[in-house]
Amino acid sequence: MPTALVTGITGQDGAYLAALLLDKGYRVVGLARRSASADMVSERLRWLGIRDRIEIVDGDLLDLASLIRIMKAVEPDEVYNLAAQSFVAASWQQPILTGQATGMGVAHMLEAVRIARPAARFYQASSSEMYGLIQEKVQSEKTPFYPRSPYAVAKLYGHWMTVNYRESFGLHASSGILFNHESPLRGIEFVTRKVTDGVARIKLGMTNTLSLGNLEATRDWGHARDYVKAMWLMLQQDTPDDYVVATGRTTSIRDLCRIAFSHAGLNYEDHVTTSAALIRPAEVEVLLGDPGKAKQKLGWQAETTLEQMIAEMVDADIVRHQARAGAPVAPIPAGVSGI
Ligand code: NDP
Numbered sequence: 024m025p026t027a028l029v030t031g032i033t034g035q036d037g038a039y040l041a042a043l044l045l046d047k048g049y050r051v052v053g054l055a056r057r058s059a060s061a062d063m064v065s066e067r068l069r070w071l072g073i074r075d076r077i078e079i080v081d082g083d084l085l086d087l088a089s090l091i092r093i094m095k096a097v098e099p100d101e102v103y104n105l106a107a108q109s110f111v112a113a114s115w116q117q118p119i120l121t122g123q124a125t126g127m128g129v130a131h132m133l134e135a136v137r138i139a140r141p142a143a144r145f146y147q148a149s150s151s152e153m154y155g156l157i158q159e160k161v162q163s164e165k166t167p168f169y170p171r172s173p174y175a176v177a178k179l180y181g182h183w184m185t186v187n188y189r190e191s192f193g194l195h196a197s198s199g200i201l202f203n204h205e206s207p208l209r210g211i212e213f214v215t216r217k218v219t220d221g222v223a224r225i226k227l228g229m230t231n232t233l234s235l236g237n238l239e240a241t242r243d244w245g246h247a248r249d250y251v252k253a254m255w256l257m258l259q260q261d262t263p264d265d266y267v268v269a270t271g272r273t274t275s276i277r278d279l280c281r282i283a284f285s286h287a288g289l290n291y292e293d294h295v296t297t298s299a300a301l302i303r304p305a306e307v308e309v310l311l312g313d314p315g316k317a318k319q320k321l322g323w324q325a326e327t328t329l330e331q332m333i334a335e336m337v338d339a340d341i342v343r344h345q346a347r348a349g350a351p352v353a354p355i356p357a358g359v360s361g362i
């Protein structure tokens with residue numbers, strides 16, 4: 024039975040990847056940082072019904088010693104580094120922490136692998152945000168990067184460190200340049216989930232408006248359940264490499280709203296307002312990926328359409344809120360709902 028170590032196990036992708044690996048017969052060990060709310064942090068794993076099948080070890084990407092100890096104790100065959108401060112908007116509020124976790128954390132992980140488990144295969148969760156101010160209309164593995172946020176700058180460091188450790192030390196280290204991917208388990212601060220949660224609240228009469236920022240930006244959105252398959256496929260290749268993972272379709276926030284509200288029989292124009300406070304200091308206006316290499320070399324392609332995914336998310340958010348019915352519904356705290 025192969026062993027996989029997954030950092031970021033409490034996040035969206037950690038949950039879907041863990042479910043995939045368990046299905047494939049892996050022993051799955053998740054790295055999680057200590058929390059005062061330990062009973063809450065495994066919520067996504069519980070939602071997928073897999074919490075009891077995963078071993079959790081305490082560690083933090085900021086603490087290299089913990090990573091080396093874990094690498095020695097767990098002896099993973101595959102390491103998936105998904106942990107990060109992953110929210111672009113928060114990276115302007117906490118640029119140093121973002122650099123430490125999202126950037127330097129990758130160097131810590133690579134060092135831990137190099138020192139304690141050099142034969143393990145390594146996956147780095149890189150991001151389409153690295154393209155930022157896009158240099159080509161459709162972004163591929165060959166497109167130059169131009170990061171536009173402290174998050175993207177940190178991801179770029181992690182990406183190049185992964186390439187460098189592959190070339191310098193022969194690690195089987197691959198970098199997945201994943202475009203935005205969402206699901207009912209997406210953090211509520213990201214725009215897709217903020218919209219589907221807003222639709223659910225409006226549909227259930229809990230509120231009547233949803234305040235957003237830039238409606239004209241476009242993203243290439245796929246489903247996290249599809250995208251974690253690409254991560255796994257990368258580590259099954261004889262040779263490590265970098266791959267864009269995307270759908271090849273880009274959609275504006277405005278059209279996302281149209282799709283989500285109409286799924287619930289609503290018109291977004293009756294409910295969506297815009298707030299200047301939600302405009303970012305520097306925006307990534309367009310992202311559109313070319314998944315050609317992933318299709319050709321990994322045999323991977325996106326399976327879920329945006330419409331299917333948004334319908335799944337809206338339905339899940341309605342069920343969540345209905346399940347809480349009877350109990351007063353707390354407003355989303357400002358620091359969470361803001362971008
Ligand atoms: P989430 O924000 O849902 O999860 C992030 C995870 O990282 C959480 O488990 C979090 O733990 C953990 N984490 C944060 N800081 C540390 C730390 N210092 N030490 C250990 N763990 C830490 O992200 P996603 O699942 O959506 O994304 C997974 C990865 O893929 C991230 O690296 C993200 O940047 C990247 N990515 C995501 C894309 C997307 O569209 N989803 C697109 C491209 C890249 P805790 O629960 O304790 O906060």
Ligand code: GDP
Pocket residue numbers: 111112152203212213214215217234235236237238240241242276301303306307361362
């Ligand atoms: P990102 O691509 O990783 O930054 O993912 P997000 O889901 O956070 O943002 C995607 C796009 O939606 C960005 O261009 C944001 O500016 C835009 N956007 C517009 N309104 C909002 C909002 O209220 N919240 C968030 N998170 N993004 C918004």
